[in-house]
Amino acid sequence: MSQVSSNEKKQIPIKDGLFTTPLSPLAQVRLMGSKCENCSEVSLGKRQACGNCGGANLEEAPLSRKGKLWTYTVIRHRPPGDYKGPDPFVPFGLGLVELPEGIRVLSPIQCELGKIKVGMELEMEVFPLYTDENQNEVMAFRFRPV
Numbered sequence: 001m002s003q004v005s006s007n008e009k010k011q012i013p014i015k016d017g018l019f020t021t022p023l024s025p026l027a028q029v030r031l032m033g034s035k036c037e038n039c040s041e042v043s044l045g046k047r048q049a050c051g052n053c054g055g056a057n058l059e060e061a062p063l064s065r066k067g068k069l070w071t072y073t074v075i076r077h078r079p080p081g082d083y084k085g086p087d088p089f090v091p092f093g094l095g096l097v098e099l100p101e102g103i104r105v106l107s108p109i110q111c112e113l114g115k116i117k118v119g120m121e122l123e124m125e126v127f128p129l130y131t132d133e134n135q136n137e138v139m140a141f142r143f144r145p146v
């Protein structure tokens with residue numbers, strides 16, 4: 001008897017609570033945020049406590065897919081540690097993207113390096129960053145020009 005194998009790759013978020021679910025269609029997935037009912041602070045991902053006031057009453061607040069580049073830097077050397085990007089390393093923009101909800105999200109910027117500009121309009125995209133040991137596609141996000 002042969003084992004049934006499935007070619008269907010499961011897509012899983014790089015971090016629990018980072019995205020709205022389901023993860024399909026990808027064009028409709030949004031970053032999940034948490035909004036504090038006490039101080040109205042919005043933060044990235046599902047949280048148990050507010051990073052601003054420590055309050056525990058947080059509601060889920062899906063974030064906009066579009067934002068503006070607030071500032072950025074170019075990563076020219078492979079980051080130390082468990083870097084999961086392309087191998088060999090490819091330099092990339094890393095920016096703070098300001099969303100209409102008032103938060104700035106740290107994100108890779110998928111754009112030709114010479115064309116990245118502060119203030120540019122960006123849109124979030126969810127993409128497979130790597131395949132884990134269980135053959136799951138691990139999904140991460142980045143922003144690219146609209």
Ligand SMILES: [Zn+2]
Pocket residue numbers: 036037038039040041050051052053054055
């Ligand atoms: Zn708070």
